[in-house]
Amino acid sequence: xxxxxxxxxxxxxxxALYVWGSYAVTLGLMVMEIVLLALRGRSxxxxxxxxxxxxxx
Amino acid sequence: xxxxxxxxxxxxxCAAGLYIGFFIAPTDHQQGEAYRIIFIHVPAAWxxxxxxxxxxxxxxxxxxxxxxxxxxxxxxxxxxxxLFTFIALWxxxxxxxxxxxxWWVWDARLTSELILLFLYFGFMALQAAIDEPRRADRAGAVxxxxxxxxxxxxxxxxxxxxxxxxxxxxxxxxxxxxxxxMFAGMVVMAFGFWFYSIATALARARCIILERERATDWVADxxxxxx
Numbered sequence: 215x216x217x218x219x220x221x222x223x224x225x226x227x228x229x230a231l232y233v234w235g236s237y238a239v240t241l242g243l244m245v246m247e248i249v250l251l252a253l254r255g256r257s258x259x260x261x262x263x264x265x266x267x268x269x270x271x
Numbered sequence: 272x273x274x275x276x277x278x279x280x281x282x283x284x285c286a287a288g289l290y291i292g293f294f295i296a297p298t299d300h301q302q303g304e305a306y307r308i309i310f311i312h313v314p315a316a317w318x319x320x321x322x323x324x325x326x327x328x329x330x331x332x333x334x335x336x337x338x339x340x341x342x343x344x345x346x347x348x349x350x351x352x353x354l355f356t357f358i359a360l361w362x363x364x365x366x367x368x369x370x371x372x373x374w375w376v377w378d379a380r381l382t383s384e385l386i387l388l389f390l391y392f393g394f395m396a397l398q399a400a401i402d403e404p405r406r407a408d409r410a411g412a413v414x415x416x417x418x419x420x421x422x423x424x425x426x427x428x429x430x431x432x433x434x435x436x437x438x439x440x441x442x443x444x445x446x447x448x449x450x451x452x453m454f455a456g457m458v459v460m461a462f463g464f465w466f467y468s469i470a471t472a473l474a475r476a477r478c479i480i481l482e483r484e485r486a487t488d489w490v491a492d493x494x495x496x497x498x
Contacts (some may be wrong), residue, residue, distance in 0.1 A: 216298060223293070227304035232369050236308045236362040240315070243354055244467065248278075251474045258481045262494035265485070 274477070277470035284463030288314075292456035299453075308366040309453070314461035316359035319387060320422050322352035322468055326394075327419045330412035342408030343483065345415060346398055347476035351468050353391035360384055371435055379428040380436035383421055390418040404483050 217223040226233040292310035299306040326348040333341035363381065364374045375381065394411050401407035424431075429438045440449050484490045 216294065216296075226307070227298065229303060229305040229307075229369055232305055232365040233307050236311055236365045239361055240311050240358050243358060247351065247354055247471055251471060251478070254478045255474065258478055258485070259494075262481065262485065262490065266491065266494045 274470045274474040277466045277473065281463050281466035281470055284459055284466060286463075288456055288460035288463050291452060291459060296452040296456050297450060302370055305366065305369045306453075308362050310456050310460045312359060312362040312366060313457050314464045315355045315362065316384070317461055318464045318468060319352060319356035319359050319384070320425060321465075322348050322355060323387060323390070323415075323422060324419070326352060327415040330408075330415040333408055334412040334416070339405070339408075339483075340480075342405070342412070343476055343479045344472070345408070345411065346395075347472045347479055348468075349391055349395050349398075350475065351471045353388060353395070355464065355468070356384065356388040356391060360388065376435050378434045378436055379432040380425065380434050383425040383428050386421055387418075387425060390414070390421060394418075 298304060326345045329341045330345040368374050394414050397414055398407040398411045401410055429436055
């Protein structure tokens with residue numbers, strides 16, 4: 215075990231800005247990509263659904 | 272349909288990789304805790320190059336055999352590849368500041384990785400600029416295949432030039448020059464990113480296929496299937 219406690223963990227030996235800055239941006243971008251993909255999928259499925267109700271595209 | 276399963280695998284591997292990276296791997300005796308950026312930096316950099324090769328492969332297949340699906344696969348991979356390239360650059364910058372004393376240098380490794388980001392952006396912009404999908408695929412494929420030359424430049428840049436970036440700690444021919452647990456954390460994270468890429472590429476390919484083929488009968492049939 216490397217850490218004396220949670221505050222020790224979050225401090226990252228004085229490199230908190232660099233380490234957490236890296237991890238936060240990576241996580242943020244991945245979440246953003248997943249959300250954008252979900253929206254894109256929902257949009258095309260919605261369009262196909264409407265086309266079906268009109269009776270074909 | 273498989274995308275969510277790869278997503279689950281990605282989450283599991285990333286969780287395991289982060290656990291190893293933060294709780295098992297020891298503190299680096301030179302860099303202290305700053306080195307823990309490695310667990311995203313190196314896997315992201317690997318993925319940025321690997322995804323480019325896969326994208327160029329599909330683009331090349333599309334160009335040679337004129338298959339529609341390969342062009343769609345190439346387009347589906349580009350944004351995820353660009354994402355990992357950006358992450359590699361971003362985390363590298365945040366790592367460079369405390370260890371080298373600078374956010375950025377025009378060093379061979381960093382510059383060639385930046386060119387890779389522009390290749391991904393160029394590929395996406397070019398495809399977006401051409402209305403007809405088949406022509407967009409062909410134009411993108413030529414760009415993607417031309418850009419492949421950059422991949423060995425990135426990979427060997429630390430050997431060919433005298434760079435500030437350190438040499439490879441991991442190679443195919445010799446044992447990694449790092450603690451086994453650090454190496455394990457990195458590899459597990461790389462698998463996590465790899466599954467993440469498969470999941471997003473599959474999900475995006477599905478959207479692209481439906482968007483492009485929406486006028487066809489099979490998509491109309493597919494839309495009738497209750498979900």
